[in-house]
Amino acid sequence: MSAVFTRLDKSGADSKSRRAVPNRPSVVSEAIKIMMTDKGMMPGDRLPQEPDLIRAFSASKGTIREALKMLETQGLIQTRTGPGGGAFITDIPTDHANALMSNYFFFKNLSIGDIYEIRQVLEPELAAELTKHLGEKEFAVLESTMVAYDHPPATIKEEQRQRIAELEFHERLAEFSANPLLAFMCGFLVSLLKDLAVCRRIYRNPNPELRERGYSYQGQLIEAMRAGDPEAARSIMKAHMVAARRLMAKQEAIVNRGFLSLNGKKRGA
Amino acid sequence: MSAVFTRLDKSGADSKSRRAVPNRPSVVSEAIKIMMTDKGMMPGDRLPQEPDLIRAFSASKGTIREALKMLETQGLIQTRTGPGGGAFITDIPTDHANALMSNYFFFKNLSIGDIYEIRQVLEPELAAELTKHLGEKEFAVLESTMVAYDHPPATIKEEQRQRIAELEFHERLAEFSANPLLAFMCGFLVSLLKDLAVCRRIYRNPNPELRERGYSYQGQLIEAMRAGDPEAARSIMKAHMVAARRLMAKQEAIVNRGFLSLNGKKRGA
DNA sequence: AGATATTTGTTCGTATGTATT
DNA sequence: TAATACATACGAACAAATATC
Numbered sequence: 001m002s003a004v005f006t007r008l009d010k011s012g013a014d015s016k017s018r019r020a021v022p023n024r025p026s027v028v029s030e031a032i033k034i035m036m037t038d039k040g041m042m043p044g045d046r047l048p049q050e051p052d053l054i055r056a057f058s059a060s061k062g063t064i065r066e067a068l069k070m071l072e073t074q075g076l077i078q079t080r081t082g083p084g085g086g087a088f089i090t091d092i093p094t095d096h097a098n099a100l101m102s103n104y105f106f107f108k109n110l111s112i113g114d115i116y117e118i119r120q121v122l123e124p125e126l127a128a129e130l131t132k133h134l135g136e137k138e139f140a141v142l143e144s145t146m147v148a149y150d151h152p153p154a155t156i157k158e159e160q161r162q163r164i165a166e167l168e169f170h171e172r173l174a175e176f177s178a179n180p181l182l183a184f185m186c187g188f189l190v191s192l193l194k195d196l197a198v199c200r201r202i203y204r205n206p207n208p209e210l211r212e213r214g215y216s217y218q219g220q221l222i223e224a225m226r227a228g229d230p231e232a233a234r235s236i237m238k239a240h241m242v243a244a245r246r247l248m249a250k251q252e253a254i255v256n257r258g259f260l261s262l263n264g265k266k267r268g269a
Numbered sequence: 270m271s272a273v274f275t276r277l278d279k280s281g282a283d284s285k286s287r288r289a290v291p292n293r294p295s296v297v298s299e300a301i302k303i304m305m306t307d308k309g310m311m312p313g314d315r316l317p318q319e320p321d322l323i324r325a326f327s328a329s330k331g332t333i334r335e336a337l338k339m340l341e342t343q344g345l346i347q348t349r350t351g352p353g354g355g356a357f358i359t360d361i362p363t364d365h366a367n368a369l370m371s372n373y374f375f376f377k378n379l380s381i382g383d384i385y386e387i388r389q390v391l392e393p394e395l396a397a398e399l400t401k402h403l404g405e406k407e408f409a410v411l412e413s414t415m416v417a418y419d420h421p422p423a424t425i426k427e428e429q430r431q432r433i434a435e436l437e438f439h440e441r442l443a444e445f446s447a448n449p450l451l452a453f454m455c456g457f458l459v460s461l462l463k464d465l466a467v468c469r470r471i472y473r474n475p476n477p478e479l480r481e482r483g484y485s486y487q488g489q490l491i492e493a494m495r496a497g498d499p500e501a502a503r504s505i506m507k508a509h510m511v512a513a514r515r516l517m518a519k520q521e522a523i524v525n526r527g528f529l530s531l532n533g534k535k536r537g538a
Numbered sequence: 539a540g541a542t543a544t545t546t547g548t549t550c551g552t553a554t555g556t557a558t559t
Numbered sequence: 560t561a562a563t564a565c566a567t568a569c570g571a572a573c574a575a576a577t578a579t580c
Contacts (some may be wrong), residue, residue: 049565065567079566081564082564082566083563083564083565084565085564
């Protein structure tokens with residue numbers, strides 16, 4: 001109960017930062033983090049209630065609330081009202097992390113080319129890694145995703161849906177990875193492209209080649225993974241990415257023209 | 270002035286999320302984001318002052334402050350007191366984004382192997398990309414970083430410093446990238462390793478081979494980049510990563526045993 | 539150097555909303 | 560339905576920081 005109150009930051013040697021002393025809510029939220037780690041708290045566990053935190057940190061309700069809001073914004077807790085309610089530790093939802101990262105790139109003017117430069121090396125690695133531990137259950141999920149675009153689209157609307165489904169195939173792949181870093185990074189890149197597909201003008205002109213070749217590559221990929229051949233999976237995915245990159249090359253749109261909402265859906269456009 | 274108040278989320282189809290209606294601060298902070306994008310505001314621009322926001326959103330001071338705290342936590346604004354003060358839009362600092370991402374992996378049990386699996390494909394790509402646009406100025410920065418470990422360490426303390434400096438070489442490389450995604454991802458991986466070097470027990474046992482071979486590889490890398498040979502740079506970096514991965518293989522420590530502080534330095538250990 | 543005005547930061551008291559029992 | 564336990568929101572007052580004169 002005493003180590004909790006230890007001030008940790010003070011932002012020792014800050015040359016350019018204007019704030020020498022972090023404000024109270026920041027200090028409290030960092031102290032709560034330490035409390036969480038020191039007590040070895042896990043997702044699902046409940047933090048002390050507001051009145052207790054007020055007493056524990058000798059801070060007002062407003063300050064505690066701001067501190068909790070910081071933690072909530074970081075995705076570390078979620079709060080519920082009512083009896084038995086309070087602030088609960090959460091495993092940060094991937095959507096939330098994607099939104100936070102997307103904000104980071106807001107002023108950075110990402111291009112489609114930037115995204116594919118990385119996909120071109122990460123996705124093949126992902127494919128090789130998955131080959132080691134994917135089973136029939138996962139292949140079934142992947143194949144059920146593919147039925148959405150196993151035929152030419154009848155309408156513009158359907159083409160749009162197919163593009164999204166194609167991206168969801170890669171989303172699934174990422175989720176299956178045993179490497180959390182690889183899972184997040186591949187998933188994040190797809191989320192950027194998905195956002196483009198949903199909100200922006202890109203993908204507006206029909207591109208039958210993209211669908212057809214994508215479907216074919218993905219089929220070959222599953223084959224190779226079923227056969228347990230990581231190097232084949234790697235090179236098929238590589239070819240898939242190279243082809244997609246080329247077909248997207250004209251679309252040199254700038255990504256990310258709006259901030260992503262942390263709690264829920266993106267803004268329509 | 271009216272579109273600003275539009276509610277955007279409502280979290281439409283949420284099956285598992287308990288909260289049907291986002292609370293007021295969340296709504297206000299999202300509305301402020303929309304205001305920022307609609308007005309085309311840029312880093313350095315100032316948001317309306319608290320009293321104005323209170324009027325604009327018909328919310329209490331506490332609510333507005335919580336909303337601003339959310340934006341601040343996301344790294345989107347920084348506030349200053351005093352005349353001419355207020356909330357200023359910021360280009361999210363990389364440290365801040367690193368800390369947010371580090372939190373995401375807190376419950377994910379990252380291993381050293383996970384980190385190197387990705388470095389092994391991203392760093393070579395980075396090396397090839399840099400070759401296209403790096404000049405003498407950048408080479409000078411890199412070489413000045415290398416002097417810290419151009420000789421065997423005399424003390425444990427110096428070895429520690431050398432390890433950090435070696436990582437900073439890669440941090441520089443990442444910063445130089447013209448691809449913001451590549452820059453962030455490579456930088457983030459290094460920040461994870463750096464955190465290990467500073468806070469955790471890893472890197473505890475001397476490893477002269479790691480330094481010696483690292484120094485040699487980095488020298489060759491600069492040569493290749495100077496010569497404008499991207500494929501040579503790529504393969505040298507690849508070899509560098511493969512070697513480092515192997516030398517780190519025993520250190521199967523789990524990364525990230527503490528949350529990172531958003532405003533300043535990490536917690537000592 | 540000191541006084542002052544401006545703007546955010548913090549606190550308290552109270553009232554309201556919401557989910558469980 | 561009512562009671563209870565908890566978060567959520569409001570408003571007024573006061574404190575602290577900082578730029579300017």
